């Protein structure tokens with residue numbers, strides 16, 4: 468059975484707007500993205516195509532462009548945009564409105 472853990476991973480102000488931060492949990496690297504509207508989203512930092520580091524890609528709206536071959540991954544659903552096919556794991560993110568602390572459910 469999987470254990471669900473809510474982890475404190477930093478503060479909203481640690482991430483530039485349209486930028487990203489990464490952290491590791493066991494063998495997995497997770498990328499946090501801050502969108503231009505302030506929303507923070509978390510996905511596995513591994514493109515479904517050939518494993519490119521999505522955290523190094525360009526954020527455009529709610530998508531990130533993989534830096535290797537420009538697949539566009541929706542950061543809400545983790546799904547690659549047509550005509551490409553694939554999906555990355557997404558994680559629930561909560562932000563404490565008072566402190567700006569970011570919690571990710573792993």
Ligand code: FES
Pocket residue numbers: 514515516517518519533534535536537538
């Ligand atoms: S590895 Fe991401 S598009 Fe190829």
